[in-house]
Amino acid sequence: TQLLEQSPQFLSIQEGENLTVYCNSSSVFSSLQWYRQEPGEGPVLLVTVVTGGEVKKLKRLTFQFGDARKDSSLHITAAQPGDTGLYLCISGGSNYKLTFGKGTLLTVNP
Amino acid sequence: NAGVTQTPKFQVLKTGQSMTLQCAQDMNHEYMSWYRQDPGMGLRLIHYSVGAGITDQGEVPNGYNVSRSTTEDFPLRLLSAAPSQTSVYFCASSRQDGGYTIYFGEGSWLTVV
Numbered sequence: 736t737q738l739l740e741q742s743p744q745f746l747s748i749q750e751g752e753n754l755t756v757y758c759n760s761s762s763v764f765s766s767l768q769w770y771r772q773e774p775g776e777g778p779v780l781l782v783t784v785v786t787g788g789e790v791k792k793l794k795r796l797t798f799q800f801g802d803a804r805k806d807s808s809l810h811i812t813a814a815q816p817g818d819t820g821l822y823l824c825i826s827g828g829s830n831y832k833l834t835f836g837k838g839t840l841l842t843v844n845p
Numbered sequence: 846n847a848g849v850t851q852t853p854k855f856q857v858l859k860t861g862q863s864m865t866l867q868c869a870q871d872m873n874h875e876y877m878s879w880y881r882q883d884p885g886m887g888l889r890l891i892h893y894s895v896g897a898g899i900t901d902q903g904e905v906p907n908g909y910n911v912s913r914s915t916t917e918d919f920p921l922r923l924l925s926a927a928p929s930q931t932s933v934y935f936c937a938s939s940r941q942d943g944g945y946t947i948y949f950g951e952g953s954w955l956t957v958v
Contacts, residue, residue: 768946777849777935777949823888825947833947837887 739824741836749844751813756839758824759806765827767807769798772821772838781809814843847871851936851950858926858957866921866953868936874948876939877919878903879911881932882952888935894919926957 740759748754758767766785770778782791784800784807791798795818797810811818819842826834852867870877878893880903890903894913908930910922919938923930936950 770949775952777951778947779949780946783946827947833890835888837885 739826739834739836741822741824741839743839744837745840745842747842747844748814750815752843753810753812754814754841755808755810756822756841757806757808758836760826760834761805762834763804764800764807765804767800767804768825768827769807769809770823770825772823774820778821778823778825811841814841816843816845819843849936849938849948849950851934851953853953854951855954856956858923858955860926860928860957862926864923864926866923866934866936866955868919868921868950869917870919870936870938870948871917872938872940872948873916874938874940875916877913878937878939879909879919879921880935880937881905882935883932891921891934923955928957931955931957 742757766783768783769781771781772778782793782798784798787802787804789800795812799808821838821840823838824836849870858864875896879891880888881891882888889905891905891909892900892903892911894900897913897916900911900913913919934953937947939947
């Protein structure tokens with residue numbers, strides 16, 4: 736299982752702040768998924784991006800897929816304590832070959 | 846629709862004991878897999894299956910066995926538990942039709958003492 740590079744590894748911010756986390760690889764992604772894992776739970780899908788340059792929004796979350804499909808970012812506006820969790824990027828390929836990032840652990844303090 | 850169901854949620858084992866982590870999915874997915882998640886290591890693939898009767902090893906298969914007698918069930922067996930197998934285990938499933946959405950179970954926290 737190859738790894739995607741996620742940064743930062745840890746992020747602690749105050750409620751109301753904005754933040755961006757990144758997912759990068761030297762290889763081209765066929766598609767990329769972002770998951771959020773809350774403490775004591777399994778990862779839950781937030782979004783899938785498949786087209787270079789694609790931007791998707793999910794309430795206060797904005798996901799972007801790089802033009803070359805080698806990188807992706809997740810931007811959270813006005814973070815809330817409920818956004819606390821581990822954010823994972825996972826890239827899917829043929830024959831179920833998945834590539835995982837180690838995740839960004841986000842803590843939003845009230 | 847329950848999705849992916851794992852049991853037990855928590856388990857403490859003594860070194861040398863054996864046990865089975867159960868995993869069931871009700872989405873008729875062909876692909877199922879087991880991962881372990883350790884601090885700083887991310888998710889690592891233990892075993893996977895692309896359909897009933899077909900299993901294969903992942904990145905860290907030693908000490909674990911799997912079987913896939915039905916589409917729904919994919920149990921993970923620890924043959925002789927070791928402290929190094931203390932971890933959080935996730936079962937996951939996905940469609941075979943090229944869909945990339947992976948559905949994870951809620952996890953099983955295993956401690957081997």
